Amino acid sequence: MESYAIRTHELTKSFGSILAVNKLNLKIPYGKTYGLLGPNGAGKTTTIRMLNGIISSNSGEIYITDKDIKSHEKYVKMISGFLPESPGLYQKLSAREFLIFIGELYYLPKSVIISRVEELLELFGLSERANDLLEGYSRGMKQKVCLCAALIQDPQIIYLDEPTSNLDPAIARMVKDLIKELVVRADKTIFICTHQLDVAQELCDQIGIINNGILKIEGSPTEIIENTGAKNLEDAYLKVMGVSKMEDLLSWRENGEFNKKVVTSGKGKVKKRKRVVV
Amino acid sequence: MEPEYESQVNKRKLWLTIAKNEIKLRTSSFRNNRKRFFIFSYLILILWAFIIAPLLFDSFMPTIAAQNAGIFKPVVALLIESFMMILFLIILMLPLNNVYNKDEKGVKESLVASPVLARDIFLGEFLGKLPLYTFAVLIFAPIVVGMINPIIDLTVIQYIIIYTCAFGLVYFANLIGSLISSWLEHKILKSESARDWGKALIMILTIVMVIMMYAVIFFINEILMNPELKNWLSFYPSLWFSNIILYGIDPLLLNSYILNIWFSIGLAICIPLMILYLSYKKAHVFYSLEGISTKSTSVTKQGRNFYSMINKLAGRKFGGLVIVQMKLFLRKKANLARIAYVLGSVGFMAWFTSSTMDDYKGLILSSSILIVLGGLVSSIMLGHLIFINTKDIIWVYKKSPRGIKGLVYSYLLNMLVIGIFISLFITILHSLFAKIGLLDAVIFFSLFLAYIPISMLQSIGLQCLNPAFGEKDSNMKSNSIISMLIMQPAIMMPIFFLIFFNPETVLMMRIVMLAPVFIFNILVGTILLYIGMKKLNKIE
Numbered sequence A: 001m002e003s004y005a006i007r008t009h010e011l012t013k014s015f016g017s018i019l020a021v022n023k024l025n026l027k028i029p030y031g032k033t034y035g036l037l038g039p040n041g042a043g044k045t046t047t048i049r050m051l052n053g054i055i056s057s058n059s060g061e062i063y064i065t066d067k068d069i070k071s072h073e074k075y076v077k078m079i080s081g082f083l084p085e086s087p088g089l090y091q092k093l094s095a096r097e098f099l100i101f102i103g104e105l106y107y108l109p110k111s112v113i114i115s116r117v118e119e120l121l122e123l124f125g126l127s128e129r130a131n132d133l134l135e136g137y138s139r140g141m142k143q144k145v146c147l148c149a150a151l152i153q154d155p156q157i158i159y160l161d162e163p164t165s166n167l168d169p170a171i172a173r174m175v176k177d178l179i180k181e182l183v184v185r186a187d188k189t190i191f192i193c194t195h196q197l198d199v200a201q202e203l204c205d206q207i208g209i210i211n212n213g214i215l216k217i218e219g220s221p222t223e224i225i226e227n228t229g230a231k232n233l234e235d236a237y238l239k240v241m242g243v244s245k246m247e248d249l250l251s252w253r254e255n256g257e258f259n260k261k262v263v264t265s266g267k268g269k270v271k272k273r274k275r276v277v278v
Numbered sequence B: 001m002e003p004e005y006e007s008q009v010n011k012r013k014l015w016l017t018i019a020k021n022e023i024k025l026r027t028s029s030f031r032n033n034r035k036r037f038f039i040f041s042y043l044i045l046i047l048w049a050f051i052i053a054p055l056l057f058d059s060f061m062p063t064i065a066a067q068n069a070g071i072f073k074p075v076v077a078l079l080i081e082s083f084m085m086i087l088f089l090i091i092l093m094l095p096l097n098n099v100y101n102k103d104e105k106g107v108k109e110s111l112v113a114s115p116v117l118a119r120d121i122f123l124g125e126f127l128g129k130l131p132l133y134t135f136a137v138l139i140f141a142p143i144v145v146g147m148i149n150p151i152i153d154l155t156v157i158q159y160i161i162i163y164t165c166a167f168g169l170v171y172f173a174n175l176i177g178s179l180i181s182s183w184l185e186h187k188i189l190k191s192e193s194a195r196d197w198g199k200a201l202i203m204i205l206t207i208v209m210v211i212m213m214y215a216v217i218f219f220i221n222e223i224l225m226n227p228e229l230k231n232w233l234s235f236y237p238s239l240w241f242s243n244i245i246l247y248g249i250d251p252l253l254l255n256s257y258i259l260n261i262w263f264s265i266g267l268a269i270c271i272p273l274m275i276l277y278l279s280y281k282k283a284h285v286f287y288s289l290e291g292i293s294t295k296s297t298s299v300t301k302q303g304r305n306f307y308s309m310i311n312k313l314a315g316r317k318f319g320g321l322v323i324v325q326m327k328l329f330l331r332k333k334a335n336l337a338r339i340a341y342v343l344g345s346v347g348f349m350a351w352f353t354s355s356t357m358d359d360y361k362g363l364i365l366s367s368s369i370l371i372v373l374g375g376l377v378s379s380i381m382l383g384h385l386i387f388i389n390t391k392d393i394i395w396v397y398k399k400s401p402r403g404i405k406g407l408v409y410s411y412l413l414n415m416l417v418i419g420i421f422i423s424l425f426i427t428i429l430h431s432l433f434a435k436i437g438l439l440d441a442v443i444f445f446s447l448f449l450a451y452i453p454i455s456m457l458q459s460i461g462l463q464c465l466n467p468a469f470g471e472k473d474s475n476m477k478s479n480s481i482i483s484m485l486i487m488q489p490a491i492m493m494p495i496f497f498l499i500f501f502n503p504e505t506v507l508m509m510r511i512v513m514l515a516p517v518f519i520f521n522i523l524v525g526t527i528l529l530y531i532g533m534k535k536l537n538k539i540e
């Protein structure tokens, strides 16, 4: 059988009556970047959490580097790095202290932790404020600290949930370049969840689009665009999602009470939105 | 902006919207039948206020009155006064207690974005609290009334006076409390570290309030002898209201006061209304919508030796994690206040128990009780804090190969380290008060220290079962109550077994009193912790 970095078979997870992930089959080869796209609540974060062994699945199997996650939980956690959606940080620690703490969690030797932390702080431009408590950090800075934390044990597989969403353009650029580097130079496997289609198009070798827990389509960006007969990835995404026409979305404005009262302040904003022709 | 639109915004009473929202927030557990909840609970309270409470007090107050026929009226007067004094303080403290626990920064921000003004939010939040404070009045006022009714046979007018004053006092106290807390929250304690100190301060204020309550009880005779002493307190608002009640009962009761009835009525009506009006008009002075700015704080190298010592103590596997827990714990000033509370209360008990016991057996008894109390207080005050502010961090631990165990064990070890200092302090106090020898002191220290983590097993286990991520979470209250219930047998056990076995030797005494407690707590604690960690591992 062929060897994959990440392989799932009929992976299913439900929260009470909500089916978050439904019979997901993924095959992600080593050294590739995989992008999971989908609307809010599609099941992306749930998938990533299952792949990391943070939550358990209801049914189906997960193999990370061909090892069953159920019997190799510790191993899987050691070789995977994870950037969570919302930054989980100790507000009362400094960035440096927090990263050292994460290193301890992964059983790294002290000397390795220290050098690795300094390296990462330097890389993300956090060195100057590394001794400030995290409670005073901005959201993007916190995101950077979390990114450092995800990379600290030099994991083989890296999961990134919305990696660039709170970063300034320069840092976002840097992160994107970093991801490319990690793949090319260090041969890492990267799994990204994102809404940002340009990020997906630029970075990902393979893309999957998920909706209501079901994988709708999979392939390289160009394959997806060709198969759907779309002009670009955004167009393809909207087609797959079956988003109705913009006119439909705006129809509520024509017959609402809203129209009569607060017209002036509303109109301008809505018009600015990108018009999409489907 | 179109004039039509503007007038529409102005016509809407935004404070009313906010008040309604506040009520909804506070009754969210009854959100499906809020109306019924209010009707039902008000019905019960009115039943209590006008039927049950009068009957209850009627049944025993007359006999007490008969026994103390001569001084009864002044005593009742004093009771009413002190009751209202304390009530005023308690109600004033309530909003203060919530100052630093509002996790509504995000909500506030979206409020700022709307056309709402600071004054609307202030007034709305204040009014929104009133229905619940009305509950408080309907619960407590009947007690005041119940104390008076059997002796005086209150007329309808006197009833009305008493209830009006009670409502007035409670609303006014709430207004002042809201003012101070808004001011603290928005204008004074803006940086995170200042907020920390604020929390510690409020904790200490609460302790002061308890002391005041005791002071009233202790000095009750003094005040009865010299009623004019109360004139020193005439600025204290609760007296204005209680004066009106006293006058309503018997005008003679006011004779020794500077404040006569007209002054009292004037102050009781004008000052609250004036403050309400001014606070509405000038809300921007103490209430800002800018949100809390967090000044960035740098950590210093301070205490390096201390931490490296802990690192060695905790061992290679857990050293780093324990230090993290330790830093997190000590960097919150409110936690220092908690430790002070533990030291204070157990220290007081050390003085109390050792001063009442005189022979050697009494000493063993008192030290055993002290050990159990020390574990109880520290487990309730400190053990339950394990998951405070770790809502997102839980995932970090879960993701790591160490899992939740990393968090639980390192917190427990951290508590052991803090326990060393607590034990040392209490041992010194105990040795001084009870004049014990070195050997006894060492034995006491080791047992005291050992019992702290043992008694914390169950509080941490309970937290794992039902984690509280904020100090004011409802889980926190229920967990602490369960914790106290579990510890009840532990407090009873030493004395029970002492009486039951009546051991002869000192060693046997120690074993009989402490071994069952230790075994009980280890058993209950490990079972709870085991189940709790299993459950927490499955958290999603």
Ligand SMILES: Nc1ncnc2c1ncn2[C@@H]1O[C@H](COP(=O)(O)OP(=O)(O)OP(=O)(O)O)[C@@H](O)[C@H]1O
Pocket (backbone or CB within 6 Å): A015, A018, A019, A020, A038, A039, A040, A041, A042, A043, A044, A045, A046, A047, A085, B540
């Ligand atoms: N802990 C939980 N308890 C209950 N339901 C959950 C939980 N976590 C996720 N869900 C539900 O599972 C579904 C998928 O959620 P998920 O977080 O995976 O979406 P997502 O694709 O990451 O969305 P987003 O783009 O907004 O981050 C949602 O309907 C959500 O309500």
Ligand SMILES: [Mg+2]
Pocket (backbone or CB within 6 Å): A044, A045, A046, A085, A161
């Ligand atoms: Mg998500």
